[in-house]
Amino acid sequence: MIRTFETRISAADDRHADLLGKIAEKMCVAERKIHAFLAAGKEWKADEYRQIYTKLGLSAVMFRSAKDSLDSRLRSISELAKVQAADLTLRVDQKKKQIEDKAESLAKARASLAGLQIKLDDLSCRISDLQANIEAASKPSVKAKAVAKLKVLLDKRSIVAEKLTGFANDIEQIPFSLHQHRRKLASLEYQLHRAEVRVEPPHICFGTKSLFRQQFELEANGFKSHTEWKSAWKQARTSSFAFVGVANMTGGNEVARLKLRKDGLFNLELRLPPSLRTSNHSFITFRKISFNHGHDAIVAALARQQPLTVRFVRDDTSWKVHVTIEQPTASVKFDDNRGCLGIDLNADSVALTLVDRFGNPIRSWTIPMVTHGLSSDQALDLTRKVAKQIIDLATKYHVPVVAEDLDFATKKAQLTSDTSPRYARMLSSLGYSSFQRALASACARNTVCLRQVNPAFTSLIGRTKFARRYGLSVHTAAALSIARRAMGFSERMPKPIEGKIILPLDDGGHVTLSRPARIEGRHVWSPWRTLNVRYKAALAAHRRTRHKSRSSGMVSGGPNPEELPLRRTNGPSPVGLVRMFPDETAKFRGGAIPGPGDIYHSHQKIGHWVGQPHDNPNSRGYVCP
Structure with missing residues (x-):
């Protein structure tokens, strides 16, 4: 497991800031020279690139570190472009399907409009003839029959006219919608093309593209002159440099070496480039460096003579030091002799249920985790804190952690304009991947076993079997079913009450459904799939009823x-x-x-x-x- 720890250089060592700036300038220029060298198609040989680092006044070790740093950045850009291309491919396919559906709907509307117009004309003629017959009729019985028939024809004409109006509106609105969908498709295809181009070879802008473009609108971006922007541009292009670690070497690095002091702190010795060395100074030392997090891990890495990659980063305050190590993790076997801790992730919270070795719930918790409206850093910090609380509970009760193996990338890519805004907000703000990484990292650091299970019907099983029985919420009941699935317990459907199954709802109500018939030889999830279809249909009908009760208007008091x-x-x-x-x-x-x-x-x-x-x-x- 790769871990990175950071600390800030103390004010006492801030006197070396100018020297660090000069080193950063040389290392960053070396990265750009290497990128230009490789982009020109030249072969990477010592005889070819020796003159570059000699002219810059760097050693061969520093120059190789600059190349390793550049390679890491280019690989990162390429991998990110691959992810973006895969996401855009899904969105392009989804948009094409929407355009096909819209075009098909338009064709059907036009065909139906022509047929309904003929039908409406026919009904109008029949109604006119019938009204004439009513006026001419002399017998009350004949007139009554004609009035009854007229009512039926008026009813039919009203229905046909309503359908005709609906299709006419569709024919008027769908072309504009199709135009917008095609514009969006063209934009997505252009973005996909750019992402595929960035995969190989990856494109990079030293200093960021956003800052580069700010020179064209200086006042809007807070710059008084182009000289001020250029100063910020040079500052951004020389804001960090790194030295790659080497195994079996004192301090784990050839250029920047960490040494443990007697008081438990560290000294960092940084070798100077040949062009900056003097007869009296070949390196500078940063004393009494402390790490609030990861001190023990760094000490252990030094004892094992592991490589330590050291990166210097400059921000608005001062220079910071990032130390990256590879921390070995012990493999932990899944042991449910003391039970399990099931986890159910929701849009605004995480539900936990502690289960004993017989699959019975002992305790349950709900940890709030609302990430909607937070920045990416705030959401990541909240996710890591929640993961730490989960690991603390697992460590306290000495049980493994069980979570669902979910992937929302496809669902997020398939969000459309027809999607419910509430569902879209929930899905977009639900950072399952970041939560999954934070939980896996926390489990690895604390030697806690993490098992992921298939999420199929876990919420429905918890809602149906355990929520009412144990007095749990639907989310903690889902966490219970997740833990039981990892332990291998039965997931058969409960016995019905008078042939019915009661499913509680999130708002405190419930729906009653008939129990699906059990078919021998079918998978145990087969009846759950049938019940899930019926449950969704009942929920849709329930929502429609509530919407009508809110939106319908009444002239005076009384029932709706x-x-x-x-x-x-x-x-x-x-x-x-x-x-x-x-x-x-x-x-x-x-x-x-x-x-x-x-x-x-x-x-x-x-x-x-x-x-x-x-x-x-x-x-x-x-x-x-």
Whole structure:
């Protein structure tokens, strides 16, 4: 495991700042010279590049360290470009699929619009003929039958007209949406091309591209003149340099050597380049260097004569020293004789459940971890602190840690404009990869076993089997199912109550579903997959019901019309379906045909259609659709 520890040079040794600046300038110029040398296609031979470091006044060891540092930076850029290219490839494929779906929807809308227009014209002709027949009819029975038929035709024409309006709106809006999707596709394909170009050979800008571009807008970026910008540019291009460590060498480095003092602190001896040496000084020493973190690890690395790579970094305050070592980690076997600690990561928290060796929950915790709105450094710091709390609990109870093996990279790449904003925010702010790395690093440093399991249906199993039984939240119940899966316990579906299974919801409610039939020879997850489909369908219906109850409007007090059951009357209704109160009947006064905006009133147990609001204060009225 590679670990890096940093400390700041003390104020007493700040007198060497100018000398460090000169060394940094020579080392950074060497990196740029090496990059130009290789970009020109020249072969890397000592006879070819000797004149470069001789002219710069560097030793061969320092020049090789500059090349190693450059190679590391170029490999980092190349790997990052590969990751970006893979992500952009997913997004391009997703965008192409969206364009195909939009084009198909547009073609279907145009075809349906033509058919519906013909159908609407036919219904209008039939309605006109029927209205003429009603006016000409003399017998009441014939007139009543014609009125009933007219109501059905009006109902059908209303439905067809509504569909026609919807398709017309789609035909008007989809072309603009298609245009925007194609523009976005072109932008993504351009970004993908640039990412693929950066893979090999990788492109690098010494001093960062953003600072380079600031010279073209000096005032907007806080520079008074081009001379001031150039000074900042030179400062950024010479802000760090490194010396690669060497094994079996005193101090683990040929140029920058750490030495342990008797008081437990360190001295750092830095050899000077040949051009900066004098007859009396061939190196400088930084005394009483202390590391708040990693002191014992560095001492152990020095004792093993491991290579120590030392990097000097300058910020706005002073110079800092970064020491990188390779810390050996002992392999830990998974032992659940004392139980396990299951972890369930959520958008705003981490749920933990401690399980004994029989798979029963002992304790549960919920650690808040809200990263939405935080900077990347703040989110990383919070993630590491949460990982430390988890390791402290695992160490306290001497149990291994079990987590899900999740990957949200594909899901994040497939976010679209049709995705729920809440889901997109949750997925974008959920730093699972950083949490996974922090947890794995903490487990390795503290010799705690970490096992990752398949996440399939763990939340559903916890919600169904353990939440109500043990009084756990749905998240701690999911952590329980994760721990039990690592321990190899059964995941069979629980016995139903009167043929039903109760699943608690996040808001305290619950849904009741029928138990899927068990099929012999199928995997144990097969019924869970069926139950998961039914559960998602029930959740969607539940959300639609709640949305309607919030968004529907009422003319006056009384129950929400959208929540009333839909029943068909003995005869055809003006709008096909009449919203009825339970155990009530509807009667229409005088066979009148209600129209849009008319008010439906319920008084006692008789509902009727009238054109004006009812005078009875005890009645309740609703707008006819």
